Amino acid sequence: xxxxxxFYNGNISASDRPASYYMELNEITSLxxxxxxxxxxxxxxxxxxxxxxxxRFFCERKKIDDRYAFLAxxxxxxxxxxxxxxxxx
Numbered sequence: 662x663x664x665x666x667x668f669y670n671g672n673i674s675a676s677d678r679p680a681s682y683y684m685e686l687n688e689i690t691s692l693x694x695x696x697x698x699x700x701x702x703x704x705x706x707x708x709x710x711x712x713x714x715x716x717r718f719f720c721e722r723k724k725i726d727d728r729y730a731f732l733a734x735x736x737x738x739x740x741x742x743x744x745x746x747x748x749x750x
Contacts, residue, residue, distance in 0.1 A: 667673045701709055 664673065668675070701712065704712060
């Protein structure tokens with residue numbers, strides 16, 4: 662159970678990501694922000710309000726999707742671990 666000990670002791674983070682992830686994320690975020698600014702500059706106040714509402718709804722949906730994806734991945738990992746331990750006996 663070495664990996665669990667490492668995780669418990671804080672030596673492993675469940676959210677560790679490679680540097681390339683952050684580079685790619687920063688690039689996409691930069692492009693997204695530039696295009697958002699261009700779009701908002703041409704909208705009326707009412708359209709900006711509607712756009713912001715839509716953006717909030719997308720964020721809420723992403724949170725729900727992320728939670729279910731995490732749970733599905735965790736369940737799969739537990740099933741795989743359970744099966745592999747059962748095969749050892």
